[in-house]
Amino acid sequence: MLYPLKFEPVYKNYIWGGRNLELLGRKLPDGKIAESWEVSCHPCGLSTIANGDYKGLSLLDFLKKFKRRALGTAMEEKYAIKFPLLVKLIDANDRLSVQVHPDDDYARSHEGEVYGKNEMWYVLRAKPGAGIIYGLAPGVTRDAFEKAITDGELAKCLRSVQMSAGDVVYIPAGTVHALGEGLMVLEIQQNSNITYRVYDYDRVCEDGTKRPLQIERALEVMHFEEASPTGKIKGLHIAQGDKCTVRYLAACSSFAAELYDIRGSMQENTGGERFFVYTVIEGEGEIVFNGNQRMAFRAVESFLVPAFLGAYTLYGDFKAVKSYLPDLERNVILPLRKAGYSDYDICHHIGGLAACPKTFRKNYSA
Numbered sequence: 001m002l003y004p005l006k007f008e009p010v011y012k013n014y015i016w017g018g019r020n021l022e023l024l025g026r027k028l029p030d031g032k033i034a035e036s037w038e039v040s041c042h043p044c045g046l047s048t049i050a051n052g053d054y055k056g057l058s059l060l061d062f063l064k065k066f067k068r069r070a071l072g073t074a075m076e077e078k079y080a081i082k083f084p085l086l087v088k089l090i091d092a093n094d095r096l097s098v099q100v101h102p103d104d105d106y107a108r109s110h111e112g113e114v115y116g117k118n119e120m121w122y123v124l125r126a127k128p129g130a131g132i133i134y135g136l137a138p139g140v141t142r143d144a145f146e147k148a149i150t151d152g153e154l155a156k157c158l159r160s161v162q163m164s165a166g167d168v169v170y171i172p173a174g175t176v177h178a179l180g181e182g183l184m185v186l187e188i189q190q191n192s193n194i195t196y197r198v199y200d201y202d203r204v205c206e207d208g209t210k211r212p213l214q215i216e217r218a219l220e221v222m223h224f225e226e227a228s229p230t231g232k233i234k235g236l237h238i239a240q241g242d243k244c245t246v247r248y249l250a251a252c253s254s255f256a257a258e259l260y261d262i263r264g265s266m267q268e269n270t271g272g273e274r275f276f277v278y279t280v281i282e283g284e285g286e287i288v289f290n291g292n293q294r295m296a297f298r299a300v301e302s303f304l305v306p307a308f309l310g311a312y313t314l315y316g317d318f319k320a321v322k323s324y325l326p327d328l329e330r331n332v333i334l335p336l337r338k339a340g341y342s343d344y345d346i347c348h349h350i351g352g353l354a355a356c357p358k359t360f361r362k363n364y365s366a
Contacts, residue, residue, distance in 0.1 A: 071307055092184070118255070126182060161231050196218035242264075251352050252353070257322070
Protein backbone atom coordinates (compact mmCIF):
# COMPACT_ATOMS: atom_id res chain seq x y z
CA MET A 1 0.00 0.00 0.00
CA LEU A 2 1.34 3.43 -0.95
CA TYR A 3 1.74 6.24 1.58
CA PRO A 4 3.31 9.74 1.74
CA LEU A 5 7.10 9.52 1.65
CA LYS A 6 9.58 11.53 3.69
CA PHE A 7 13.28 11.52 2.79
CA GLU A 8 16.68 11.83 4.40
CA PRO A 9 18.22 15.18 3.36
CA VAL A 10 21.27 15.09 1.10
CA TYR A 11 23.62 17.87 2.19
CA LYS A 12 26.06 19.69 -0.13
CA ASN A 13 29.11 21.57 1.19
CA TYR A 14 29.73 24.08 -1.58
CA ILE A 15 32.13 26.96 -0.97
CA TRP A 16 29.41 29.60 -0.49
CA GLY A 17 27.44 27.71 2.19
CA GLY A 18 27.25 28.22 5.94
CA ARG A 19 25.36 26.95 9.00
CA ASN A 20 22.14 28.92 8.58
CA LEU A 21 19.92 25.91 7.91
CA GLU A 22 20.27 25.30 11.65
CA LEU A 23 18.06 28.37 12.09
CA LEU A 24 15.31 26.36 10.37
CA GLY A 25 15.70 23.54 12.87
CA ARG A 26 18.07 21.30 10.92
CA LYS A 27 20.79 19.25 12.61
CA LEU A 28 23.69 19.59 10.22
CA PRO A 29 26.90 17.65 9.67
CA ASP A 30 30.18 19.49 10.25
CA GLY A 31 31.43 22.14 7.86
CA LYS A 32 29.79 24.54 5.46
CA ILE A 33 26.38 23.34 4.29
CA ALA A 34 25.16 25.11 1.18
CA GLU A 35 22.22 22.96 0.09
CA SER A 36 19.88 20.29 1.39
CA TRP A 37 18.46 18.21 -1.45
CA GLU A 38 15.03 17.39 -0.09
CA VAL A 39 13.48 15.31 -2.87
CA SER A 40 15.94 14.15 -5.48
CA CYS A 41 16.29 11.35 -8.00
CA HIS A 42 19.52 12.80 -9.40
CA PRO A 43 22.69 10.67 -9.32
CA CYS A 44 24.59 13.53 -7.66
CA GLY A 45 22.29 13.32 -4.62
CA LEU A 46 19.80 10.47 -4.54
CA SER A 47 17.07 10.67 -1.87
CA THR A 48 16.51 7.78 0.55
CA ILE A 49 13.07 7.13 2.04
CA ALA A 50 13.00 7.94 5.78
CA ASN A 51 9.63 6.52 6.90
CA GLY A 52 7.31 3.54 6.69
CA ASP A 53 7.66 0.14 5.08
CA TYR A 54 10.02 1.42 2.38
CA LYS A 55 12.43 3.16 4.76
CA GLY A 56 15.97 2.83 3.44
CA LEU A 57 14.88 2.39 -0.19
CA SER A 58 16.11 5.01 -2.65
CA LEU A 59 13.58 7.13 -4.48
CA LEU A 60 14.94 5.69 -7.72
CA ASP A 61 14.26 2.11 -6.61
CA PHE A 62 10.82 3.11 -5.33
CA LEU A 63 9.94 4.56 -8.74
CA LYS A 64 11.26 1.47 -10.52
CA LYS A 65 9.08 -0.70 -8.26
CA PHE A 66 5.83 1.24 -8.57
CA LYS A 67 6.26 3.09 -11.87
CA ARG A 68 2.99 4.85 -12.77
CA ARG A 69 1.40 3.97 -9.44
CA ALA A 70 3.97 6.37 -8.00
CA LEU A 71 4.20 8.87 -10.86
CA GLY A 72 0.66 8.88 -12.24
CA THR A 73 -1.27 7.90 -15.32
CA ALA A 74 -0.85 11.40 -16.81
CA MET A 75 2.93 11.14 -16.81
CA GLU A 76 4.72 10.48 -20.07
CA GLU A 77 7.03 7.48 -20.34
CA LYS A 78 10.17 9.65 -20.10
CA TYR A 79 9.33 10.52 -16.49
CA ALA A 80 9.64 6.85 -15.56
CA ILE A 81 13.17 7.05 -16.96
CA LYS A 82 14.08 10.23 -15.11
CA PHE A 83 12.03 11.84 -12.32
CA PRO A 84 11.20 15.42 -13.41
CA LEU A 85 11.68 17.48 -10.20
CA LEU A 86 14.43 18.35 -7.73
CA VAL A 87 13.55 20.20 -4.51
CA LYS A 88 16.24 21.95 -2.45
CA LEU A 89 16.81 24.22 0.53
CA ILE A 90 19.65 26.67 -0.13
CA ASP A 91 21.77 28.66 2.34
CA ALA A 92 23.48 31.48 0.47
CA ASN A 93 25.81 32.42 3.31
CA ASP A 94 27.99 33.96 0.61
CA ARG A 95 27.26 35.00 -2.97
CA LEU A 96 26.66 32.29 -5.54
CA SER A 97 28.43 32.47 -8.87
CA VAL A 98 26.88 34.47 -11.69
CA GLN A 99 25.44 31.66 -13.80
CA VAL A 100 22.96 30.46 -16.37
CA HIS A 101 21.28 27.14 -17.18
CA PRO A 102 20.45 25.56 -20.55
CA ASP A 103 17.01 24.55 -21.80
CA ASP A 104 16.03 20.94 -22.53
CA ASP A 105 17.09 21.01 -26.19
CA TYR A 106 20.58 22.30 -25.41
CA ALA A 107 21.00 19.89 -22.49
CA ARG A 108 20.13 16.94 -24.74
CA SER A 109 22.32 18.00 -27.66
CA HIS A 110 25.38 19.23 -25.72
CA GLU A 111 25.32 17.45 -22.35
CA GLY A 112 23.53 14.18 -23.15
CA GLU A 113 21.01 14.97 -20.39
CA VAL A 114 17.23 14.64 -20.42
CA TYR A 115 16.52 18.01 -18.80
CA GLY A 116 17.81 21.53 -18.84
CA LYS A 117 16.98 23.71 -15.86
CA ASN A 118 14.01 25.97 -15.32
CA GLU A 119 13.71 26.84 -11.63
CA MET A 120 12.06 29.08 -9.04
CA TRP A 121 12.97 30.43 -5.62
CA TYR A 122 10.74 31.00 -2.61
CA VAL A 123 12.64 33.18 -0.11
CA LEU A 124 12.50 31.71 3.40
CA ARG A 125 14.75 34.25 5.12
CA ALA A 126 16.55 37.39 3.98
CA LYS A 127 19.01 39.58 5.81
CA PRO A 128 18.39 43.33 5.45
CA GLY A 129 19.66 44.49 2.08
CA ALA A 130 19.99 41.00 0.62
CA GLY A 131 19.30 40.63 -3.07
CA ILE A 132 19.82 38.64 -6.23
CA ILE A 133 21.22 39.11 -9.70
CA TYR A 134 18.40 38.57 -12.15
CA GLY A 135 18.65 39.13 -15.87
CA LEU A 136 20.46 41.72 -17.93
CA ALA A 137 20.43 45.48 -17.78
CA PRO A 138 18.40 47.04 -20.62
CA GLY A 139 20.06 46.94 -24.02
CA VAL A 140 22.93 44.57 -23.15
CA THR A 141 24.06 42.63 -26.22
CA ARG A 142 26.26 39.55 -26.42
CA ASP A 143 29.20 41.66 -27.61
CA ALA A 144 28.77 44.10 -24.73
CA PHE A 145 28.51 41.21 -22.26
CA GLU A 146 31.68 39.55 -23.55
CA LYS A 147 33.59 42.85 -23.44
CA ALA A 148 32.42 43.44 -19.85
CA ILE A 149 33.80 40.03 -18.83
CA THR A 150 37.16 40.84 -20.46
CA ASP A 151 37.28 44.31 -18.89
CA GLY A 152 36.22 43.10 -15.42
CA GLU A 153 33.06 45.24 -15.55
CA LEU A 154 30.38 42.55 -15.62
CA ALA A 155 28.33 44.17 -12.85
CA LYS A 156 27.21 46.99 -15.16
CA CYS A 157 25.52 44.42 -17.43
CA LEU A 158 23.49 42.77 -14.68
CA ARG A 159 20.26 43.69 -12.96
CA SER A 160 20.02 43.52 -9.15
CA VAL A 161 16.77 42.94 -7.25
CA GLN A 162 16.28 43.38 -3.50
CA MET A 163 14.59 40.43 -1.77
CA SER A 164 12.55 39.85 1.38
CA ALA A 165 11.10 36.76 3.06
CA GLY A 166 8.11 35.49 1.10
CA ASP A 167 9.31 36.81 -2.27
CA VAL A 168 9.10 34.43 -5.22
CA VAL A 169 11.19 34.47 -8.40
CA TYR A 170 10.84 32.27 -11.48
CA ILE A 171 14.08 31.74 -13.45
CA PRO A 172 13.65 30.31 -16.94
CA ALA A 173 16.57 28.60 -18.63
CA GLY A 174 18.75 31.17 -20.38
CA THR A 175 18.34 33.85 -17.69
CA VAL A 176 21.60 34.92 -16.04
CA HIS A 177 21.18 34.99 -12.25
CA ALA A 178 22.77 34.55 -8.82
CA LEU A 179 21.67 34.41 -5.21
CA GLY A 180 23.23 37.12 -3.07
CA GLU A 181 24.67 36.81 0.41
CA GLY A 182 22.22 36.44 3.28
CA LEU A 183 19.38 34.55 1.62
CA MET A 184 17.81 31.17 2.41
CA VAL A 185 15.49 29.86 -0.25
CA LEU A 186 13.39 26.90 -1.26
CA GLU A 187 14.28 25.98 -4.83
CA ILE A 188 11.94 24.03 -7.12
CA GLN A 189 13.69 23.00 -10.32
CA GLN A 190 13.96 20.46 -13.07
CA ASN A 191 15.97 17.34 -12.27
CA SER A 192 19.23 18.76 -13.59
CA ASN A 193 22.60 19.76 -12.19
CA ILE A 194 23.87 21.65 -15.25
CA THR A 195 25.25 25.09 -14.38
CA TYR A 196 27.37 27.36 -16.57
CA ARG A 197 29.32 29.84 -14.45
CA VAL A 198 30.14 33.24 -15.90
CA TYR A 199 31.88 34.75 -12.87
CA ASP A 200 32.77 33.43 -9.40
CA TYR A 201 34.35 36.48 -7.71
CA ASP A 202 37.85 34.94 -8.10
CA ARG A 203 37.21 32.73 -5.06
CA VAL A 204 39.72 30.05 -4.16
CA CYS A 205 38.74 26.60 -2.87
CA GLU A 206 40.47 24.85 0.02
CA ASP A 207 42.81 23.10 -2.40
CA GLY A 208 43.97 26.47 -3.75
CA THR A 209 42.18 26.23 -7.10
CA LYS A 210 39.43 28.37 -8.55
CA ARG A 211 36.17 26.80 -9.59
CA PRO A 212 35.99 26.47 -13.40
CA LEU A 213 33.94 28.84 -15.53
CA GLN A 214 31.93 27.81 -18.59
CA ILE A 215 31.73 31.15 -20.35
CA GLU A 216 31.39 29.92 -23.94
CA ARG A 217 28.51 27.62 -23.18
CA ALA A 218 26.91 30.26 -21.00
CA LEU A 219 27.00 32.72 -23.89
CA GLU A 220 25.43 30.12 -26.19
CA VAL A 221 22.38 29.62 -23.95
CA MET A 222 21.86 33.15 -22.59
CA HIS A 223 18.87 35.12 -23.85
CA PHE A 224 20.18 38.39 -25.22
CA GLU A 225 17.54 39.19 -27.84
CA GLU A 226 14.57 38.78 -25.50
CA ALA A 227 13.73 41.21 -22.70
CA SER A 228 14.61 39.83 -19.28
CA PRO A 229 11.67 38.40 -17.33
CA THR A 230 10.00 40.62 -14.80
CA GLY A 231 11.54 39.17 -11.64
CA LYS A 232 9.38 38.82 -8.56
CA ILE A 233 6.13 36.90 -8.91
CA LYS A 234 2.93 38.27 -7.44
CA GLY A 235 0.97 35.02 -7.81
CA LEU A 236 -2.79 34.63 -7.75
CA HIS A 237 -4.94 33.40 -4.83
CA ILE A 238 -7.94 31.13 -4.76
CA ALA A 239 -9.82 30.80 -1.46
CA GLN A 240 -10.55 27.26 -0.27
CA GLY A 241 -13.26 27.80 2.34
CA ASP A 242 -13.00 30.43 5.08
CA LYS A 243 -9.49 29.72 6.36
CA CYS A 244 -7.45 28.15 3.54
CA THR A 245 -6.01 29.60 0.34
CA VAL A 246 -3.95 28.38 -2.57
CA ARG A 247 -1.61 30.89 -4.20
CA TYR A 248 -0.52 29.89 -7.70
CA LEU A 249 3.14 30.89 -8.05
CA ALA A 250 4.69 29.33 -11.14
CA ALA A 251 3.57 27.10 -13.97
CA CYS A 252 5.40 25.91 -17.04
CA SER A 253 5.84 22.64 -18.90
CA SER A 254 8.59 21.66 -16.41
CA PHE A 255 6.73 22.15 -13.10
CA ALA A 256 4.04 24.03 -11.23
CA ALA A 257 4.29 25.44 -7.71
CA GLU A 258 1.49 26.58 -5.41
CA LEU A 259 1.61 28.00 -1.89
CA TYR A 260 -0.91 26.35 0.45
CA ASP A 261 -1.95 28.36 3.49
CA ILE A 262 -3.92 25.95 5.68
CA ARG A 263 -5.77 27.00 8.81
CA GLY A 264 -7.91 23.96 9.53
CA SER A 265 -8.31 21.32 6.84
CA MET A 266 -8.33 20.92 3.09
CA GLN A 267 -9.26 17.88 1.02
CA GLU A 268 -7.12 16.85 -1.94
CA ASN A 269 -7.07 13.99 -4.45
CA THR A 270 -4.33 12.80 -6.77
CA GLY A 271 -6.92 11.12 -8.98
CA GLY A 272 -4.23 8.59 -9.87
CA GLU A 273 -2.95 11.09 -12.43
CA ARG A 274 0.10 12.72 -10.89
CA PHE A 275 2.31 12.84 -7.81
CA PHE A 276 2.67 15.91 -5.56
CA VAL A 277 5.60 17.14 -3.45
CA TYR A 278 4.88 19.33 -0.41
CA THR A 279 7.58 21.37 1.32
CA VAL A 280 6.38 22.83 4.63
CA ILE A 281 7.82 26.30 5.14
CA GLU A 282 6.18 27.16 8.46
CA GLY A 283 3.90 25.61 11.06
CA GLU A 284 2.91 21.97 11.39
CA GLY A 285 0.11 19.58 10.55
CA GLU A 286 -0.74 16.09 9.38
CA ILE A 287 -1.94 14.28 6.30
CA VAL A 288 -4.76 11.71 6.63
CA PHE A 289 -4.89 9.06 3.90
CA ASN A 290 -6.08 5.53 3.13
CA GLY A 291 -9.10 5.97 5.38
CA ASN A 292 -7.64 6.81 8.78
CA GLN A 293 -3.85 6.58 8.44
CA ARG A 294 -1.97 9.69 9.53
CA MET A 295 1.47 11.21 9.08
CA ALA A 296 2.57 14.32 10.95
CA PHE A 297 4.83 16.96 9.39
CA ARG A 298 6.43 20.25 10.37
CA ALA A 299 8.67 22.97 8.97
CA VAL A 300 10.97 22.45 7.07
CA GLU A 301 10.07 18.94 5.96
CA SER A 302 9.19 17.71 2.47
CA PHE A 303 7.07 14.74 1.53
CA LEU A 304 5.96 13.12 -1.70
CA VAL A 305 2.36 12.00 -2.25
CA PRO A 306 2.35 9.08 -4.75
CA ALA A 307 -0.17 9.31 -7.57
CA PHE A 308 -2.17 6.25 -6.54
CA LEU A 309 -2.70 7.46 -2.97
CA GLY A 310 -6.02 8.93 -4.12
CA ALA A 311 -8.00 11.06 -1.68
CA TYR A 312 -6.29 12.64 1.33
CA THR A 313 -6.85 15.51 3.75
CA LEU A 314 -4.37 18.08 5.03
CA TYR A 315 -4.92 19.27 8.61
CA GLY A 316 -3.13 21.86 10.69
CA ASP A 317 -1.86 25.42 10.83
CA PHE A 318 0.90 25.66 8.25
CA LYS A 319 2.17 26.94 4.92
CA ALA A 320 3.61 24.61 2.32
CA VAL A 321 4.73 24.83 -1.30
CA LYS A 322 3.20 22.11 -3.44
CA SER A 323 5.15 21.23 -6.60
CA TYR A 324 4.19 18.88 -9.39
CA LEU A 325 4.18 18.36 -13.16
CA PRO A 326 1.03 20.06 -14.46
CA ASP A 327 -1.45 19.92 -17.24
CA LEU A 328 -1.18 23.69 -17.66
CA GLU A 329 -4.68 24.28 -18.95
CA ARG A 330 -6.57 21.94 -16.63
CA ASN A 331 -4.52 22.34 -13.43
CA VAL A 332 -3.65 26.03 -13.60
CA ILE A 333 -5.37 28.16 -16.23
CA LEU A 334 -8.95 26.89 -16.00
CA PRO A 335 -9.13 27.03 -12.16
CA LEU A 336 -7.85 30.61 -12.24
CA ARG A 337 -10.32 31.62 -14.92
CA LYS A 338 -13.12 30.00 -12.90
CA ALA A 339 -12.02 32.07 -9.89
CA GLY A 340 -12.54 35.21 -11.96
CA TYR A 341 -9.02 36.06 -13.11
CA SER A 342 -8.53 37.42 -16.63
CA ASP A 343 -6.03 35.98 -19.07
CA TYR A 344 -4.01 39.16 -18.62
CA ASP A 345 -3.81 38.53 -14.84
CA ILE A 346 -2.82 34.91 -15.36
CA CYS A 347 -0.08 35.46 -17.92
CA HIS A 348 1.42 38.44 -16.05
CA HIS A 349 1.35 37.19 -12.46
CA ILE A 350 2.24 33.49 -12.73
CA GLY A 351 5.92 32.65 -13.18
CA GLY A 352 6.56 30.75 -16.38
CA LEU A 353 3.41 32.08 -17.97
CA ALA A 354 4.47 35.63 -17.10
CA ALA A 355 7.80 35.03 -18.86
CA CYS A 356 6.05 34.03 -22.10
CA PRO A 357 2.89 36.14 -22.48
CA LYS A 358 2.86 35.77 -26.27
CA THR A 359 2.95 31.99 -26.04
CA PHE A 360 0.27 32.09 -23.36
CA ARG A 361 -2.06 34.20 -25.46
CA LYS A 362 -1.51 32.00 -28.50
CA ASN A 363 -2.13 28.70 -26.75
CA TYR A 364 -4.57 29.44 -23.93
CA SER A 365 -6.55 32.62 -24.50
CA ALA A 366 -10.29 32.07 -24.47
